[in-house]
Amino acid sequence: MIYLDSAATTKPCAETVAAVAEAMRDSFGNASSLHRMGIRSEKIITAAKKTLLSKLGEGDIIFTSGATESSNTAINGAADIYRRTGNRIVTTAIEHPSVANVMTRLEEKGFEVVRLAPKDHPDFVQALADAVDEHTLLLSCMAVNNETGYAVDVKRLYRLVKKKNPKTIVHIDAVQGFLKVPLEGDLISISGHKIHASKGIGALYIKKGIRITPLLLGGGQQKNLRSGTEPVEIIAGLDAAVRAYHGTAEHFSALKQRLLERLSSLSGITVNSGEDCLPNIVNFSVEGVRSEIMLHSLEEREIYVSSGSACSRGKTSGVLAAFGIPDKLADSAVRVSMCADTTAEDIDALVAGINAGIERFRR
Numbered sequence: 001m002i003y004l005d006s007a008a009t010t011k012p013c014a015e016t017v018a019a020v021a022e023a024m025r026d027s028f029g030n031a032s033s034l035h036r037m038g039i040r041s042e043k044i045i046t047a048a049k050k051t052l053l054s055k056l057g058e059g060d061i062i063f064t065s066g067a068t069e070s071s072n073t074a075i076n077g078a079a080d081i082y083r084r085t086g087n088r089i090v091t092t093a094i095e096h097p098s099v100a101n102v103m104t105r106l107e108e109k110g111f112e113v114v115r116l117a118p119k120d121h122p123d124f125v126q127a128l129a130d131a132v133d134e135h136t137l138l139l140s141c142m143a144v145n146n147e148t149g150y151a152v153d154v155k156r157l158y159r160l161v162k163k164k165n166p167k168t169i170v171h172i173d174a175v176q177g178f179l180k181v182p183l184e185g186d187l188i189s190i191s192g193h194k195i196h197a198s199k200g201i202g203a204l205y206i207k208k209g210i211r212i213t214p215l216l217l218g219g220g221q222q223k224n225l226r227s228g229t230e231p232v233e234i235i236a237g238l239d240a241a242v243r244a245y246h247g248t249a250e251h252f253s254a255l256k257q258r259l260l261e262r263l264s265s266l267s268g269i270t271v272n273s274g275e276d277c278l279p280n281i282v283n284f285s286v287e288g289v290r291s292e293i294m295l296h297s298l299e300e301r302e303i304y305v306s307s308g309s310a311c312s313r314g315k316t317s318g319v320l321a322a323f324g325i326p327d328k329l330a331d332s333a334v335r336v337s338m339c340a341d342t343t344a345e346d347i348d349a350l351v352a353g354i355n356a357g358i359e360r361f362r363r
Contacts, residue, residue: 001302002346007176007281007337008196009145013196019240020198023233032221038110041232053205055179055242056188059207062226063235066202067175068098070189070213071140073226074204075102077212078138078169078187079111085167087133090128093117094145099173103140118150119324125153127154129160134258136168138253143177147335148318149272151181151283152213158184169210179245180278186210190233196339197241247340252279255338255347262351266358272325272333282336283320285329286354288362294334297357303350306335 003011012020021046029037031045042094049061064070078091092105093115103113114131122128132139139161143154154172161168172185175194185211192201206212206225218227256279263269268287277283291307298305320330336350 002301002349004303004305004336004338004346004350006339006342007159007335008306009193009199010196010339012198013195013241015240015244016197016237020233020237020316023236026314027232027236029232031232032219041230044232044236044239045230048235051082051239051242052151052190052205056205057207058061058182059205059210060223062204062206062222063238064202064204064226065200066193067096067173068202070191070202070204071096071173072172073188073215074171074187074212075138075140076215077098077104078171078210079106080213081211082137082167082169085171086137088112088114088133088136090114090116090131090136092128092141094147094150094319095140095142096146096173096175099140117321117322125157125160128157129164132161132164132168134165136165140147140171140173142173143181143183144278144281145319146281148283148323148336149176149277149279150273150323151177151276151278155182155184176281177277179242180205180247180249180280187212189209192238192241192335195245196242197202197238198234199293201231201238203238217245218243245340247280249279251340252308252328252338255279255342255344256346258344259290259336259351262348263354266351266355268358268362270329272323272329280338283333284336285325285332286334286358286362287332289357291331292335292355293361294332294357297360298350301349301353301356303353305350306337307333 027040029041031041052061089111104122107113116127118124141152144151161170170185171187174183174188175191178190179195186207188205190203193199214225216227221227249357259282270285272283295307
């Protein structure tokens with residue numbers, strides 16, 4: 001099996017599996033309990049927070065069920081608290097549905113939402129900052145796009161936004177960017193299953209001094225910001241995955257270069273991921289072969305890729321249109337997303353599979 005769909009989800013690493021199993025066996029107590037077993041669980045949570053904060057900066061961490069909950073909590077919570085500073089929200093046209101659909105809901109509640117597309121702005125970061133005015137309470141932007149790998153310099157973005165309006169809260173969706181690019185934001189969403197932890201665990205970073213209202217109400221766990229008994233076992237797994245992560249830009253760049261070189265020998269290939277994209281995600285279109293057909297052709301060879309965002313379930317991507325990619329190319333787009341364990345041989349097998357699909361299905 002050759003798995004090249006890591007932007008959708010990653011295989012849990014051995015360290016995660018071991019940490020989860022150990023916590024299930026030895027630290028299954030409720031972290032709110034005052035006895036020894038509860039204290040043991042609380043220490044696991046504290047250690048995981050320390051690990052995440054070492055990567056994200058000074059502030060606090062709340063653990064969630066995943067990045068969807070993290071982003072919903074961040075955006076809705078900030079809108080509740082900071083609405084008195086303004087009614088305008090700036091975001092992008094390339095956001096994941098977990099952000100885009102929240103923005104639509106906020107529009108229905110009366111907020112003004114401004115969406116910018118990369119195809120319209122040569123300097124996208126500057127354009128986002130320029131869209132901020134004195135009435136802008138929130139800017140939300142993904143660090144790395146999940147369909148093309150397009151990377152936004154969020155540290156520069158944060159600096160420019162705060163210079164324009166220090167009161168504007170900056171939320172960063174770092175699902176694809178965490179551990180891969182420098183990050184800065186008032187609120188940062190991350191997901192465990194994108195970095196070799198398990199599904200069902202995510203986190204929201206909250207910079208010191210930033211306030212939000214909770215999405216979930218209940219017993220008051222996690223400083224009243226996310227009620228519910230903490231899933232200690234998968235928090236331990238997330239901690240282990242962060243500490244074990246070993247993907248490097250050099251490894252991914254070499255694989256991307258190999259992929260592009262081999263694709264260049266095939267006819268009718270258009271690469272949709274440019275130089276401004278991270279190398280672990282490569283999106284390209286195969287002329288004359290629809291995405292779903294190519295995907296299943298590769299699956300017959302036990303090669304697993306995607307036709308776009310896993311959340312879109314095979315639908316033509318509106319995100320690709322925001323990058324200026326025509327519908328015809330979007331309809332034949334293939335997303336290859338790699339991990340630290342991807343090999344050169346995997347890439348060669350993929351290209352052989354693409355070539356076989358072209359010969360079989362191109363019209």
